[in-house]
Amino acid sequence: MAEQSVSGKTIAFLVSTEGIEQAELTGPWEAVKEAGGTPVLLSTEAGEVQAFNHLDKADTFGVDKVVDDVSVDDFDGLVLPGGAPNGDLLRTFESAVSFVRGFVESGKPTAVICHAPWVLVEADVVRGKQVTSWPSLQTDLRNAGAEWVDQEVVVDGNLVTSRQPDDIPAFNREFLALVAQAA
Numbered sequence: 001m002a003e004q005s006v007s008g009k010t011i012a013f014l015v016s017t018e019g020i021e022q023a024e025l026t027g028p029w030e031a032v033k034e035a036g037g038t039p040v041l042l043s044t045e046a047g048e049v050q051a052f053n054h055l056d057k058a059d060t061f062g063v064d065k066v067v068d069d070v071s072v073d074d075f076d077g078l079v080l081p082g083g084a085p086n087g088d089l090l091r092t093f094e095s096a097v098s099f100v101r102g103f104v105e106s107g108k109p110t111a112v113i114c115h116a117p118w119v120l121v122e123a124d125v126v127r128g129k130q131v132t133s134w135p136s137l138q139t140d141l142r143n144a145g146a147e148w149v150d151q152e153v154v155v156d157g158n159l160v161t162s163r164q165p166d167d168i169p170a171f172n173r174e175f176l177a178l179v180a181q182a183a
Contacts, residue, residue: 004176007036009076011179012103014042014067014096015049019085022051022058023165024113028079031172037179040064040075044093052083068095072102077179082114082134082164091122101125104159109178111160113171117141120159130154131161 011032013025032039041064043049048060080090080100090096101123104110112120117133118140120126127145131154138148153162153170160178162171 004173004180005036006032006076006176006179009037009179009182010074011037011039011077011079012042012070012075013039013079013081014090014099015081016086016089016093016096017043017045017047018050018052019083019089020049020051020081021083021086021114021165022053023168024081024083024116025051025061027165027168028081028111028113028172028175031176032079035176035180037076039079042067042070042099044068044090044096052085067093067099070099072099072106072108075103075108076182077109077175078103078111079175080110080112080116080119082116084115084134087115087118090116091119097122107158109158109160109175109182111162111171111175111178113162113167114164117161120144125159129159130156131159132163133161134163 043063051058104125121144130147141148152167160175
């Protein structure tokens with residue numbers, strides 16, 4: 001994974017307080033570190049967030065910064081891990097939705113997996129984009145104006161989307177390539 005260097009780049013990982021699919025947080029997080037980048041965990045509240053392995057509680061992770069206290073300008077890339085509760089909760093926080101909208105509109109690399117595209121729908125940034133997600137989100141994404149496809153990874157401009165934990169290697173590869181190429 002370290003063939004793409006993102007040395008000197010800071011990558012935001014935005015999650016809600018619970019329901020994050022652990023593999024979709026830790027897989028990309030480790031890939032960013034291995035490629036020389038600095039991952040930063042953002043959430044809607046300070047403290048710790050609760051990750052899950054599907055429906056079972058997994059590890060907790062310390063929040064580095066609250067999304068209300070940061071700017072798109074502070075980061076070179078954004079990752080939105082999945083988990084159905086995570087994506088559903090995150091889209092209810094206007095500050096998180098606004099941050100994601102600003103990130104996508106900035107043109108900076110944005111990677112979104114599994115149920116996290118719900119936040120893209122709420123941010124109204126998928127119209128005219130080709131995306132993928134966990135299959136149950138396809139109608140929501142189509143209704144928001146996206147072209148949904150069933151592929152392990154889809155890159156449309158600065159947006160990288162994937163369906164599930166099995167897609168993480170392709171997801172990481174494409175996201176890191178975008179971050180490495182970004183000015």
